Amino acid sequence: MPVETHCPYCALQCAMTLTPTTGGGVEVAPRDFPTNRGGLCQKGWTSATVLTSPDRLTTPLVRDAHGALTQASWEQAYERIVAGVRAAQQAAGKDAVAVFGGGGLTNEKSYTIGKFARAALGTSRIDYNGRFCMSSAAAAGGRAFGLDRGLPFPLADLGGAASVLLVGSNLAETMPPSVQHLAGVRRRGGLIVVDPRRSATAALTEDGGGIHLQPLPGADIVVLLGLLHLLVAAGDTDEGYLAGRVDGWAEVKASCALWWPERVERVTGIPTDELRAAARLFAAAAPGNGGAGAYLLTGRGAEQHAHGTDTVTAAINLALALGLVGRVGSGYGCVTGQGNGQGGREHGQKADQLPGYRKIDDPAARAHVAAVWGVEEEALPGAGLPAVELLDALGLPGGPSVLFVHGANPAVSGPDAGHVRERLAALDLLVVADFVLSETAQLADVVLPVPQWAEEEGTMTSLEGRVLRRRRAAASPPEVRDELQIWHDLAQLLGSPAHFETDPDRVMDELARASSGGVADYGGVAHGRLDGGEPVFWPCPDLDHPGTPRLFLDRFATPNGRARMVAVTPRPVDDDLRPDAPVHLITGRLLQHYQSGAQTRLVPELMRGEPRAFVQVHPVLAERLGVEEGADLRVTSSRGTVTAPARLSTDIRPDCVFVPFHFPGEQSVNLLTNPATDPISGMPEFKVCAVQVVPA
C-alpha cells in the first residue's frame, strides 16, 4: 500500500509517496504539494537508502568494562541509564542530568522530550540543536511581532511578488524544489540575494533575474541599515502603515542616518551603485509604493552570528518600514532549516519554554502545563541553559554529569567541535538515541536504536507553519524502539508522577491541550483532521478553527497589537581578521548533505557527488598560496585545524574561504568555528571567523 508522507530532511518537507518493497525497504516517489510541486532533490530521492543501510543501529549498545560499545538488551541499557541518573541526581541534584534534543524530531517527540526532562527527570537543563539553527530569527521575530513563525504566509505566496530579498539564504542548495517559487520574481528581474558567495541561489539573479550583493561575511546588518537609509532618503517608507501599525519608527529611522552608502561600501565592500539599485528595486515592489509585492527572507547566513538577532531585527525593520508585514502578497520570513525546525522550537525543547511557545517563568503558563501533565506546578523547574552554555558545562563541577541526546549530533554540528567532544567525554553517562552510529553516538555509554522517518507516525510543522502528517510505511527492525516508548519506560522506572503516552495520535491530543491558549496554539490540531487532507497552519485554537495561513493581517501578537521596531547597532565580527589569520572562513551546506551528514554520508549516490570536505578558494588567493586545484590546504583558527583539498572558484571573494560542515573527524570545519554567542538568542558565530590558510 503506498503511503503519503513527507521527506525526512529539511523544513521544506517535500511531499512524497512511499511504496513498500519486498526487501523491507520503500520506494520513493515525489508527490504534488503546494511547497515542492512534485519536485524532490537528490537527498529526497535517495532517502530510503538509509532505511536499509548496513550501518544502521539494530540493537542497544552499552559501553563495556573494556571501553567498547557492545550489543546489549533493552533491560541492560535501561538499567545502566536509571542507575546513572539516580547516582548523578543523588549526588548533585536534579540538574545533574541534561537533555539535548533536535529540530528533526516530530512535534509529538519534541513535546514529549520536554515533558520527559521537566516532569520525569525534573531537570531545567534541556536545550536542542535548533539553538544553532533558528534561535536568532526566533528571538528577533518574537520581539518584533510577539510571535515567531518562520514564514507567516504560505510559501506559494512568493510567486506573485515583484521582488524577493534573500539575506544569507541559499535555498537553491539547501531546499532545491523551493526555487520554483522564485520563478515569477526572477522573470520580473526582482530577485535580490545578499551572500558573500556566489551561491547557487545568488546565481539565480543572473541573466536578468535580479541583483546579487556580495558583502563581507558578518556585514549583512550594515547592508540592511544601508538599504533602510536609502529608503528613508528617497521617501519610500510607508508612513501610513508605520503610524498605524508600528512602534519605535522614530528611533529606527534616526539610527540609519549614520549608514549612508559610501560608509556602507567601506564596511561591506558593496559598491554604492549596487546598493542603490537594490534599494530602488525593492522599494518599488512594496505595495505602499504601488508595487505588486515584496518579501524579505533571512537564512542562517544572516542569523548564525554573535549578533544574529540584531541582524534579523534590521531585516524586520526594513520590512516594516516598507509596510510589508501582515499584508497579503508581501512579508518578512525566515527560511527554517531542519525538518521540524519550526515545530521543534514550539513545544518545550528550548531551555526557557513550555509547550505552545509558553515562557517557563510565566506562572500562568506553568500552572496550565502542570495541570495537563498532572504534576505540581512547583515541581516544574525554571529556565535552563542555552545550548552552547549547556554543552560548555558538561562534566564540570555544578554542570550536568549525565546527558541524553536525541536527534542531534553536536560532536560534528556544535561550534568549536573539539571542545564539545572534550565536554562530552567528561560526562559520567552519555545516552544517545539515534538510528545510525553518529559521531556523538560513538562517544556514548549507552546507544539506543530508534526508528527512522518512514517507520514512525507523527506530525511535522514545515517552514510555512503548516502541520503535516508523517506516516509509517515500513516496519523498524525488531529491536528498534520508538522514543515515545523509551521515555515512557524510563519515566516509569524513575518513578515519574507524570504519565507518558506512547501513541503519537494521543500525544498530539495532549500537545493540543498543553499548547492551547499559548502563542503556538495547536488546540485544533489532530491526526484525524490532518488525515482528511485539510491544510492546517497554526495558530489553530480549536477543531472548528480553519487555522491561520497568513498571520498579522489585522494585528500583531504583541500586547498592544502593534509591531515593535528596535534600533540596532552593527558590531564587528567577534573573531575578526588579524595578521596571523588574514582570511575569513565561511561555513555552510551542500545540496547532497543534511546537517552533520550522519544520514546522508551513508548514501553512496550522495557520497559520489560530494564525498568529503573541501576548501572553496578564489584563484587569486590560491595563486598567492601557490596551490592548484585539489591540493590540500591547512585551515587554522584559534581553536583548531582542518585539512581539505582546494576547490578553486570565482564564486567566493578572494578574502574568504568556504568549507561545508557536514563532515566528521579531521574534515570537521566546526573544529574551527567560534563559540561566541548572541547575547539574546544564544546562537554561536558559525558563519564567520578568522583563519590562516596554508598549503598542507
Add this chain to the structure above:
Amino acid sequence: MSTCTQRIVVIGHGMVAARLLDQIGRDATEHTQLGITVLGAEPHRPYNRLLLGEVLAGRTDLGGLTLPDPTIHDGITLRVCRGVTAVRIDRTARLVYADDGSVHPYDRVVFATGAEPRIPVNTSQPQGVRALRDLDDCRELLAATAHLRHVTVVGGGLLGIELACALRTRGLEVALVHRGEHLMDRQLPADAATVVRDQLSQLGIHVHTGIEDTTAHHEQDRLSSVLLSDGTEHRTDLVVASAGVQPRTALAAEAGLPVRDGIVVGDDLCSPADPSMAAIGDCAETADGCPGLLAPGWEQADRLARSLLGQPDPPARQADPMIVKLKAVGLDVLTVGETSLPMPGARTVSLHDPQGGRSVQVTVDGGRVVAAVCVGAPKVAAELTLSYERATVIPVDPALLLVPAATTAAVPISDNPTTMPSAATVCRCNGVDKKMIIDAHLAGARDLAAIAARTRATTGCGGCREVVCGLLEWMDQANPPDRDVAQPKHDGNGTGNTPFVDSPEQAQEASR
C-alpha cells in the same frame, strides 16, 4: 545625584559630539556618575552633516539626516541646550558662560566646536557669496536654487566637486573654480584629475583650474558675475565656497589654551596647558594635524569617552586610514592612503583609460595595498577600500587589482548542447551531468518524462528543463528514433546546433 558626580561641559553638538555622548552611554558601568551639559550653537537636533550635499542633489531630504539619540545610562544625567553658544570660559572659577546668560560649572570641558568654512572670494558685499556647512546653509541654498540659474562653486576639492555635481543635478549652470593646478590636487595625480575633469565637463560643469583669485562683482545689491584671475568672467547669481575649513578655536584661544591651526591636544586629546580641557573632531589639532575627516573625529570621540569614564586606554591608536570617497551622481572617485608621497620599495601599477572615463592606480607593498586612486571604476574602488583598510590578500600580480576580480577569472558556462562539456552539470538538484542525459537518450529515453524517470533530471526545482529539452533535440537530430517520422517537438527552447553525427558512437564522441 551624588556629590562625586563629575561635571562635563561639551561645547558643540555636531557628529563628533553626538558620537562622544553615545559612546559614553555605551561604555558606562555601574560606577559611572556623570553630569553632562551640551551647548550646541545650532537650534537643531544633531544631524549627519556629510549628507547636506545629498540633500542638495535631491537624493535625500533633511528629515532623514537626524542622528539617533545617544545611548542612555542610569549613571549619566544629560542636559542638552540647543541654540546656545558658549561665549567665555573662566578656567579659574571653572565656569562656562553661554550667550543665553546661563553659566555652567565644570570639572572637564570638551571642545567639539568643529570648523567654519573659508570663503576665498574677493567681494565688497556679502550678498550672493556663501558656503555650505550647516543645515541652515543647506535650507537657504535649496530655496535659492529654485529661482537661480548660474552658480559658481569655489574649491575643486572633494566637497567642491560634490557640491558642483549636486547643483548640476538640480539643472543649474555650474562653474567650478579651483586654485590648484588640477582638481583634487591634494589627493589625485594629474592624469586621474584629467579624467575627473572630463567627466565633470560631460555633466555640463565648466571647470577652471589654476585660479589664484576670484572676485565677485555686484550690480547694485545683486551678485552678477565673478571675475577669475585668468581673465575670464562668468555670469553668476550665486557663489558657493567649498575651499576648506578653519577650525573654530577662538573660545579656546581666549581661554588661554595653545592654538595653532586647531586647538592643540596631546595623545590624550587634552590640552597640554590644562588637562581638564579636551578637544576632538575638526577643532582639534593632534600630532597628525587637522585631518578634517569624520572617521578620525569619531575615533577620537571613542577614545575620549573611555578617558572621561576613567577606563584604561584602548590599544595604541593606529594611524588613521586615509580614505576619501566622493559622493556624486555619475562620478566615482576614491583615494586611499597617501597617494602623493613616493614610497621606496613599493610597486605602483596603473590603468589610464581617459576615453573610458577610468583611471586606476594602485600601490602595493609587502603583499598589501598601501595606496590607491580610482576614478570611474566603482566595483574596483569597493574592493580596493576593503583591501587597503583590512589588509586582505591581494593577487600575486598587482595588475589584477586594476579591474574587478570577477571579470579577471570568470569562465563563461555554456548551456549550448554542442559546446557544453560532457561533465557539465545539467540538473544540480539531482547531480545529473550532460553525459548521463546522453547515455539515457542512447538507452531509449526519448522524452522529458523518460529522461526524468531514468536520471531524475528536472525533478528538483525544474530549472534545467530547457537545457534538457535542448539536449534531447540535439540528440534526436544526431540519432533519430526513425528517420521517416517527423521529429518529436520538445517544449523549451532547444538551441542546439545541428550536430554532424548520425550514430550513437559519434554522438558520444561529440559529447566528450
